[in-house]
Amino acid sequence: MSVGWGIAGCGWVARDHALPGLLAAPGAEVVALHDVSAAAMARMPVDAPRCLDLDAFLATPGLDAVYVAAPNALHRPLVEAAAAAGKAVLCEKPLAADVTDAEAMVAACAGGLLGTAYDQRWHPAHRRMRELVPELGTVTAVRVVYCCWLPADWTPDGQPHDNWRVDRERAGGGATIDLAPHGLDLVGVLLGEDVVELSARTQTRVQDYAVDDGALLHGATASGVLVDLHVAYNTPDALPRRRLEVVGTRGMLVAVDTMGQTAGGSLTHYAPEPVDVPFGSASPFEAQFAAFSAAVDGDSTWPYDPARDLALHRLLLEALS
Numbered sequence: 001m002s003v004g005w006g007i008a009g010c011g012w013v014a015r016d017h018a019l020p021g022l023l024a025a026p027g028a029e030v031v032a033l034h035d036v037s038a039a040a041m042a043r044m045p046v047d048a049p050r051c052l053d054l055d056a057f058l059a060t061p062g063l064d065a066v067y068v069a070a071p072n073a074l075h076r077p078l079v080e081a082a083a084a085a086g087k088a089v090l091c092e093k094p095l096a097a098d099v100t101d102a103e104a105m106v107a108a109c110a111g112g113l114l115g116t117a118y119d120q121r122w123h124p125a126h127r128r129m130r131e132l133v134p135e136l137g138t139v140t141a142v143r144v145v146y147c148c149w150l151p152a153d154w155t156p157d158g159q160p161h162d163n164w165r166v167d168r169e170r171a172g173g174g175a176t177i178d179l180a181p182h183g184l185d186l187v188g189v190l191l192g193e194d195v196v197e198l199s200a201r202t203q204t205r206v207q208d209y210a211v212d213d214g215a216l217l218h219g220a221t222a223s224g225v226l227v228d229l230h231v232a233y234n235t236p237d238a239l240p241r242r243r244l245e246v247v248g249t250r251g252m253l254v255a256v257d258t259m260g261q262t263a264g265g266s267l268t269h270y271a272p273e274p275v276d277v278p279f280g281s282a283s284p285f286e287a288q289f290a291a292f293s294a295a296v297d298g299d300s301t302w303p304y305d306p307a308r309d310l311a312l313h314r315l316l317l318e319a320l321s
Contacts, residue, residue, distance in 0.1 A: 003293040004031040004062035006087075008054075008078045009070030010040040012156040013092070017119070017261045018067060019046060021285025027293040032060035035070075054078070058085040065296050067117065067289075068092060071170040072177070076101040080108045088113035088296045090288075093181045095306075095313050097172030102313050106306045115292055115302050116309040118185045122287035124280035125258040125267045129246065130190050132269060132277070136248025139191060141226040143245040144183035146259045147235035150175070152209045166209040166233075174211030176202055176320060179231035182259065183217075183244075184312050187227055190246060194312060195219045195227050200319040206234035217319065253277075261285065 005028055007014050022028050023046065033050045034057035035041045041050040051057035058066075058081060065088040068078045075096045082089045089109060093116050095102040106114065120126060133139065155161035164170040165178055180200075188194035198219035202212035214232035221227065235241045242259040245252065251271035258265035263284060267277040295302035 001027070001297055002029045003027055003296045004029055004060075004064045005289070005293075006030075006032040006034060006057055006060060006063050006066045007044070008034045008057065008066055008068045008082070009074070009092075010035040010037070010044050011069060012161070013261070014067070014069040015044055016156065017285050018069060018117075018289075019044060021283050022067070022289045024283065024286045025289035025293060027297060028289050029062075031062045032057050054081055058082060058087065063087060065090065065292065069117075071164040072097040072172050073101075073170045076105050079105045079114070083108045083112055083114070086112070088292070090115045090117050090292050092117045093185070094172070094177055094316070095309060097170065097177075099314050099317050102310055106310050109306065113295060113302060114306045115295075115304060116185075116306065117288065118182060118304075119261060119284040119288055120182045120186055120259065121189050121304070122284040122291070123258055124263050124282055124284075124287075125255050125265055126186060126190070126244070128267060128277060128279040129244075129253050129255060132253055133190055133246060133248075135251060135269075135271065136246060136253065137250030139225050139246060139248045141228065141245075141247045142187050142190070143243070143247070144186070144229045144259070145241060145243040146179045146183055147214075147230065147232035147241040148179075149235060149237050150213075150233035151207055166207070166211050168211050171211070172317075173320065174204070174209070174213060175231050175233040176200060176212050176215040176217070177316070180215065180217055180229055180316055181312065183229040183231070184316060185309070186244065187221065187225075188308070188312070191221065191225060193221045193223060193225070194308065195315065196222050198227075198315050198319040200316075202320070219319075
């Protein structure tokens, strides 16, 4: 059985990453698009109805699930409307620009299906790391570097682009609220236990905008695993800037250039000598949409409780306050 998907928010992530993943995912079909911009919808290379009106979008025949990829501050009204229409919802991270909206979204979807679109969970290297973590002995630390270069006038393709990620009102912050959620989520996914303590030091040092362009975050899990995150919008793309390490008493896993929307990069297992670890090439977005479609269809259970995602969102925003 095919699950009919609608995309609400047709920016570059939806166009360049989510849409190809949806089109490739078994059991998924794109049946409708929604955005407040007709031009954004026109750039989506798929044959599906384009709806400026949200109610018309949600009334599309065969619509079962909605992927929300609008700016963070717009997540709540879209999620609440989709939930009221009886649709399953997969919402881009972070859940919202603030805690109040995130709490309301989780409440609105009670009794239904709500997932957070952490595509990094589904990267084949990270899935392989999760399998190898038990071989590391007692895990002592997780270190994440997830950085990029994002000036105020950044555009994904040279075309005019509304870079809302550096607008505090619409994004809720800057580099930290955009990039740190991936690292916080991955700690729990890899270890089976979440970060419960977190502090943050932000900077606005290089880019010409009011929100933060970098941060260091330090935390720990309940059992005492130390967690260190460096996230930034001020690291030139030509530099090494994406690294994920899990350190244990019997070994260490190091993933390089896996933090991102594609399935590239490398994975090395030091035990103690380095061994290159192969992993698949499936798109993280394809795997994500396949898993969520299976949950919508009742073939499996979505493994990530939105209450858990909300708790991590609250922890991050408290550290930033």
